Amino acid sequence: MQIQHHPLPSASLGTHREIASFHYGPAGGRKAYLQASLHADELPGMLVAHHLRARLKQLEDDGALLGEVVIVPLANPIGVAQSIQGSAFGRFDLPSGVNFNRGYPHLTPKLKQALEGKLGGDGDDNVRLIRELARQSLQEWPGAGETEAMKVILLSLAVDADVVLDLHCDHEAVMHLYTAPQLADRAMPLAALLGAQVVLTANESGDDPFDEACSRHWWELAEHAGTGSNVPFACLSATVELRGTQDVRHDLARQDAEALLDFLALEGFVACESMPTVPAAACEPTPLQGVxxxxxxxxxxxxxxxxxxxxxRAGDVIAEIVDPVSGLVTPLCTSISGRFFARTNARFVHRGMRVAKVAGATPFRVGKLLSA
Structure with missing residues (x-):
């Protein structure tokens, strides 16, 4: 195991932060990248990463790792230091107000220019070339501030990976995943192993989140190259929502870590006498536009x-809003049929506040599809 330290530029006099990445298994071949708590107040992923590191060290010592597995257990040292009067505030960068999981570099435009006339008929050669140019592009990306530099470091660690899993959670939720429609079939064993009850897919959810920055350029470049091109979808990326913010438990974290290792075994990163048994999936993929x-x-x-x-079902009451002064009780009903999968942890709300999410099978929304 190797530890790499990635210093962030100092945001203010007398401050210094860094990102630590832990590298297991042989480098130079296939690579898997997992990071936790990019939204720094979403803590279950940190505990899962803790248990993963112990298991990966054991597998490495046993010679059972067939590719490189990179773990970043604390992806956001900026956000984890932010608090307002004792309350964690790790979703948004305080100086800019920007969501830490938005605004990642969209690599496709630069890659199209750099690849002009260079793609050949060999898919493996094309993958190597695209990854090399993607790394170069990130080195040239203007990341003047600390938060922008952090984004470039994280994406640089992941952009050449075959598998990228970004570990998050919601306020109160069941296990669920976000990925692209092109990657859904490959992601469903992961969903089944984790017991995910919802898998949401979108080509472009809006605002360039981390997982899309790792994989979106592959199918966009394949489409740009046209019929007969040999540009594989070389990165499976997904955002894994590990239930809710309060689900920080050793039993759940061990369970999730073992499920992730089973998936890595299916993806060829872990040697085992027999492949893990994949249970029946608890859901089918549904469009993010249908939430x-x-x-x-x-x-x-x-x-x-x-x-x-x-x-x-459409018309079902999900919650009630009670005005304690007037006595008014207003039912909050869903207009679609689907699975109620996430809700706020607030119990006093203001007008217009999003409080629950239902995943339906029929797309109906357009524009930016993610919450703020």
Missing amino acids: EPLAAPHGGLLVFVREPGEDV
Whole structure:
């Protein structure tokens, strides 16, 4: 195992932060990259990474790792240091207000120019060339501030990987995944092993999150090269939502770490006498455009009457908004049928606040599809 330290530029006099990456197995071949807590107040991924590191060290000592596995257990040292009067504030960069999981470099435009006339008929050669040019492009990316530099470092660690898993969580939720439609079939064994109850897919969700920055350019370059081109979809990337913020438990983290290792075995990173058994999936992929975010029609107490993981039908009441002064009770109903999979952990809400999400099979939304 090797530890690499990636210093961030100092944002202010007397401060210094760095990202630590842990590298297991033989480098130079296939590579898997996993990072935790890019939203720094989403903590379950840190504990999963802790258990993964112990297991990977054991596998490495046993000679059972067939490729390189990179773990970044604390992807956001900037956000983890942010608090407001004792409350963690790790989703947004305080100086700029920018979401830490938005605004990653979209590599396709630069790569199209750099690859002009250089792609050949050998898919492996094309993959090596595209990855080399992608790394060069990131070195040239203007990242003047500390947060922008952090984004470039993280993407540089992941851009040449065959598998990229970004470990997050929601407020209160069941296990769920985000990935691209082109990658859904390859991601479904991961979903099944983790017990995911929702798998959401989108070509472009809006605002360039980390997972899309790692994989989106592959199918865009293949489309640009045209019929007969040999540009594989060389990176499976997914955002893994490890339930809710309070699900920081050793039993869950060990379970999730073993599921991730089983998936890495299926992907050829771990040698084993027999391949892991993949259980039946708990869901089919559904479009991110089919998710209905439910918003509070007015302020008041939020009382849920349904639980995440339940299947609901159009018109079902998900929660009630109670005005304790007037006594008004307003039912909050879903307009679609699907799976209620995530909700806020707030129990007093303001008008317009998003409080719940239902995943439906029929796309109906356009534009930016992710929450702020």
